[in-house]
Amino acid sequence: MQSTKVGLLGFGTIGTGVVRVLQQNQDLLACRLGNNIELVRIADLDTTTDRGVKLDAGLLTDDAQALLNDPEIQIVIELIGGYEPARTFVLQAIRNGKHVVTANKALLAMHGEEIFRAAEESGVNVLFEAAVGGGIPVISAIKENLGANNFSALYGILNGTCNYILSRMDEEGADFSEVLTDAQKQGFAEADPTFDIEGVDTAHKLALLISLCFGTKVDFDKIYTEGISKVTALDIEYARDFGYKLKLLAIGKRDGEQIEARVHPTMIPKDYPLSAISGVFNSVRMVGDFSGPVMLSGYGAGMDATASAVIGDVIAAARDQQSNIGIRSPSLGCPQAKLTSYTIKPMEQIVTSYYLRFTVKDNPGVLAQIAGALGKYEISIESMVQPHRHEAEAVPIVFMTHEAEERNVSAALAEIDQLGVTQEETLLIRVEENLE
Amino acid sequence: MQSTKVGLLGFGTIGTGVVRVLQQNQDLLACRLGNNIELVRIADLDTTTDRGVKLDAGLLTDDAQALLNDPEIQIVIELIGGYEPARTFVLQAIRNGKHVVTANKALLAMHGEEIFRAAEESGVNVLFEAAVGGGIPVISAIKENLGANNFSALYGILNGTCNYILSRMDEEGADFSEVLTDAQKQGFAEADPTFDIEGVDTAHKLALLISLCFGTKVDFDKIYTEGISKVTALDIEYARDFGYKLKLLAIGKRDGEQIEARVHPTMIPKDYPLSAISGVFNSVRMVGDFSGPVMLSGYGAGMDATASAVIGDVIAAARDQQSNIGIRSPSLGCPQAKLTSYTIKPMEQIVTSYYLRFTVKDNPGVLAQIAGALGKYEISIESMVQPHRHEAEAVPIVFMTHEAEERNVSAALAEIDQLGVTQEETLLIRVEENLE
Numbered sequence: 001m002q003s004t005k006v007g008l009l010g011f012g013t014i015g016t017g018v019v020r021v022l023q024q025n026q027d028l029l030a031c032r033l034g035n036n037i038e039l040v041r042i043a044d045l046d047t048t049t050d051r052g053v054k055l056d057a058g059l060l061t062d063d064a065q066a067l068l069n070d071p072e073i074q075i076v077i078e079l080i081g082g083y084e085p086a087r088t089f090v091l092q093a094i095r096n097g098k099h100v101v102t103a104n105k106a107l108l109a110m111h112g113e114e115i116f117r118a119a120e121e122s123g124v125n126v127l128f129e130a131a132v133g134g135g136i137p138v139i140s141a142i143k144e145n146l147g148a149n150n151f152s153a154l155y156g157i158l159n160g161t162c163n164y165i166l167s168r169m170d171e172e173g174a175d176f177s178e179v180l181t182d183a184q185k186q187g188f189a190e191a192d193p194t195f196d197i198e199g200v201d202t203a204h205k206l207a208l209l210i211s212l213c214f215g216t217k218v219d220f221d222k223i224y225t226e227g228i229s230k231v232t233a234l235d236i237e238y239a240r241d242f243g244y245k246l247k248l249l250a251i252g253k254r255d256g257e258q259i260e261a262r263v264h265p266t267m268i269p270k271d272y273p274l275s276a277i278s279g280v281f282n283s284v285r286m287v288g289d290f291s292g293p294v295m296l297s298g299y300g301a302g303m304d305a306t307a308s309a310v311i312g313d314v315i316a317a318a319r320d321q322q323s324n325i326g327i328r329s330p331s332l333g334c335p336q337a338k339l340t341s342y343t344i345k346p347m348e349q350i351v352t353s354y355y356l357r358f359t360v361k362d363n364p365g366v367l368a369q370i371a372g373a374l375g376k377y378e379i380s381i382e383s384m385v386q387p388h389r390h391e392a393e394a395v396p397i398v399f400m401t402h403e404a405e406e407r408n409v410s411a412a413l414a415e416i417d418q419l420g421v422t423q424e425e426t427l428l429i430r431v432e433e434n435l436e
Numbered sequence: 437m438q439s440t441k442v443g444l445l446g447f448g449t450i451g452t453g454v455v456r457v458l459q460q461n462q463d464l465l466a467c468r469l470g471n472n473i474e475l476v477r478i479a480d481l482d483t484t485t486d487r488g489v490k491l492d493a494g495l496l497t498d499d500a501q502a503l504l505n506d507p508e509i510q511i512v513i514e515l516i517g518g519y520e521p522a523r524t525f526v527l528q529a530i531r532n533g534k535h536v537v538t539a540n541k542a543l544l545a546m547h548g549e550e551i552f553r554a555a556e557e558s559g560v561n562v563l564f565e566a567a568v569g570g571g572i573p574v575i576s577a578i579k580e581n582l583g584a585n586n587f588s589a590l591y592g593i594l595n596g597t598c599n600y601i602l603s604r605m606d607e608e609g610a611d612f613s614e615v616l617t618d619a620q621k622q623g624f625a626e627a628d629p630t631f632d633i634e635g636v637d638t639a640h641k642l643a644l645l646i647s648l649c650f651g652t653k654v655d656f657d658k659i660y661t662e663g664i665s666k667v668t669a670l671d672i673e674y675a676r677d678f679g680y681k682l683k684l685l686a687i688g689k690r691d692g693e694q695i696e697a698r699v700h701p702t703m704i705p706k707d708y709p710l711s712a713i714s715g716v717f718n719s720v721r722m723v724g725d726f727s728g729p730v731m732l733s734g735y736g737a738g739m740d741a742t743a744s745a746v747i748g749d750v751i752a753a754a755r756d757q758q759s760n761i762g763i764r765s766p767s768l769g770c771p772q773a774k775l776t777s778y779t780i781k782p783m784e785q786i787v788t789s790y791y792l793r794f795t796v797k798d799n800p801g802v803l804a805q806i807a808g809a810l811g812k813y814e815i816s817i818e819s820m821v822q823p824h825r826h827e828a829e830a831v832p833i834v835f836m837t838h839e840a841e842e843r844n845v846s847a848a849l850a851e852i853d854q855l856g857v858t859q860e861e862t863l864l865i866r867v868e869e870n871l872e
Contacts, residue, residue, distance in 0.1 A: 021584050031770040032583050135727035137581030145573035147468050148457050148747035276712045290744035291571035294734035308726035311584035323761035334467040
């Protein structure tokens with residue numbers, strides 16, 4: 001049996017998972033491909049740590065160049081992460097005519113255009129199923145089997161750390177910082193969790209999904225991104241009382257020649273299917289013009305699930321390598337030159353409902369002042385709760401609004417700030433009622 | 437731009453949807469493929485009915501042979517349904533070197549081996565994404581992006597008609613026959629609904645999924661198949677009270693050298709994700725050794741969603757046609773010769789929990805007699821409800837058991853039948869507690 005030769009850059013957690021899949025499911029892969037997948041080199045600066053997998057002598061090197069310039073290697077798996085040297089290595093692999101498989105969403109969200117163009121010029125694939133939604137086969141679904149559809153919207157729960165934290169806050173009534181600390185202890189959150197909890201990781205993934213679903217380039221920096229660190233257990237409790245779940249939701253929507261692209265804590269109706277995605281699970285729901293809504297869920301991270309997606313891409317690249325066809329399918333579903341450049345709709349033009357939590361001294365008249373300011377900007381109130389009455393203490397007042405334009409809500413909140421009645425920064429959480 | 441030439445056999449509802457996708461999303465398909473998909477012939481015995489789509493003159497013919505023997509046609513879409521002449525036409529298309537795309541689960545469940553072998557011999561693809569789960573890309577997910585996994589189990593809600601009926605019975609407390617009649621009026625159930633409500637359609641789809649997930653041949657006739665026609669609103673109400681949803685569940689599980697393959701009404705925990713799949717939606721949940729559980733949901737039927745899946749397969753076949761590689765990926769994920777032949781575990785060896793509804797005259801001592809018979813066969817009772825007390829009238833008594841072997845439950849029920857205390861056939865519904 002012939003073999004397809006693979007090189008692995010980066011021997012961390014996911015890299016170890018990749019080696020485990022290749023060793024453990026070797027026969028299955030040979031059956032699927034009629035061909036062996038042979039891992040011929042691993043490059044990592046750390047060549048001494050025991051990762052718990054057995055390697056042939058000489059397989060592991062600290063010399064990435066030896067791998068990138070090895071003419072025998074047909075597929076390079078990049079699992080270094082971050083921008084550099086990943087970008088340089090990926091471009092070099094492409095120029096050397098190797099297919100690239102990567103899980104690096106940050107790299108692709110920031111340097112995707114350069115990388116995908118280079119791949120088109122060299123006639124090789126850049127595959128990145130593992131970059132979005134861990135083990136969930138969402139990228140290939142959009143490009144291949146759902147490829148007949150123009151998509152109108154996509155909604156995603158794309159960060160396992162955030163979803164784990166929010167789920168536990170919901171279940172236990174615990175506060176954000178408390179759950180985060182525990183999540184870090186348990187390995188569900190990084191020592192520096194900023195990228196996850198501030199929504200940056202989710203925005204990276206949303207940028208890729210928007211490009212794929214809508215056939216467009218997305219300037220990652222223009223995606224509105226707000227994390228979950230300001231959410232309290234109280235807000236989650238209110239959400240529940242009002243019939244919602246609170247999720248860090250990635251939203252992509254086509255709106256004429258514009259696109260909504262935003263990541264923020266969002267209240268969604270409790271019987272909406274994404275509300276059932278809890279803990280470290282991820283999910284993407286896409287709405288195609290023929291397929292209707294299609295939802296995919298599974299583990300969004302972790303060694304094994306991510307390795308599953310990486311090897312899924314290796315299977316695809318190996319098939320292309322065997323048949324020697326170069327690029328079977330463009331990286332973003334359509335060639336770079338055919339991608340349109342929609343503009344992202346400014347946040348002030350977004351229309352949605354709002355949960356507004358004011359912290360005020362409970363003096364007579366405060367409620368009327370706030371309601372008055374909201375009314376002045378034509379923000380219609382659906383309901384109001386003022387649960388704790390302690391005269392002269394700082395207490396929360398919560399408003400749920402009907403749909404309003406965000407610019408009006410911002411203006412009203414600025415005006416309320418000027419009134420001098422609020423004791424803390426007012427918390428705004430968007431409420432999405434009409435998800436397909 | 438070059439074009440890939442496609443012929444369509446069968447111009448019913450799905451066929452009409454296929455024409456609509458090809459017309460409406462022509463530009464998108466050209467962008468994905470760098471190539472046009474050109475529908476050059478449609479064959480159907482009915483050439484006169486207006487399907488609401490515009491066709492070029494001469495495109496529609498009643499002569500299937502003209503299509504099957506047209507050397508220009510590279511891909512044949514079979515949407516005739518049923519066994520014959522679909523089988524003969526599909527084999528002829530394959531022998532003529534054409535890729536085949538079909539939505540015909542009955543044909544593949546029954547004659548798959550013959551068809552897939554013929555395709556291997558001719559070096560063409562037989563693709564059938566639309567045969568299982570309508571618009572949900574489950575087949576390609578298993579074969580391609582999740583292809584690195586050995587699967588241990590799969591669970592599916594695979595028939596929209598049944599799920600619609602059960603969902604409405606749940607929501608409205610309405611009885612089976614009432615909802616069925618209404619579903620037929622609304623077009624959610626066929627005039628002759630037997631294939632759907634008796635579970636046959638679900639079993640066809642399960643046979644295909646088992647082959648794909650476990651790399652095995654499945655004798656369709658050996659799949660235990662039980663439909664939903666005996667379920668009453670009362671059972672659904674009890675299910676809810678006990679914390680379950682009632683679904684027509686397709687179950688495939690590896691168990692050593694055996695496979696569990698069964699379709700029956702099943703109570704599943706209400707917070708299990710498949711419980712949230714309601715109405716005409718379908719869903720498949722598969723458990724891979726590396727991916728963990730992955731769940732895909734969407735419309736399981738309907739003109740547009742099914743057409744989306746058909747054209748997804750046409751995209752794949754067109755890519756293979758362009759690169760002239762023949763079979764990119766075996767029909768069932770592994771070549772026919774490599775498929776193993778697991779035996780199906782006999783139902784009497786299944787171990788699960790049971791919901792047993794006896795209809796008895798409420799005389800003193802009846803409960804003790806039933807409990808005694810269950811105890812004799814080592815069936816441990818988790819709870820019992822006897823909700824309506826009308827002395828001397830026929831009333832239901834419901835038992836929920838702990839896990840037991842099905843042979844013991846059957847023996848106990850046979851013995852209880854002999855006691856002469858039951859007024860109607862006892863209803864047994866399996867309860868699955870430990871779904872991954």
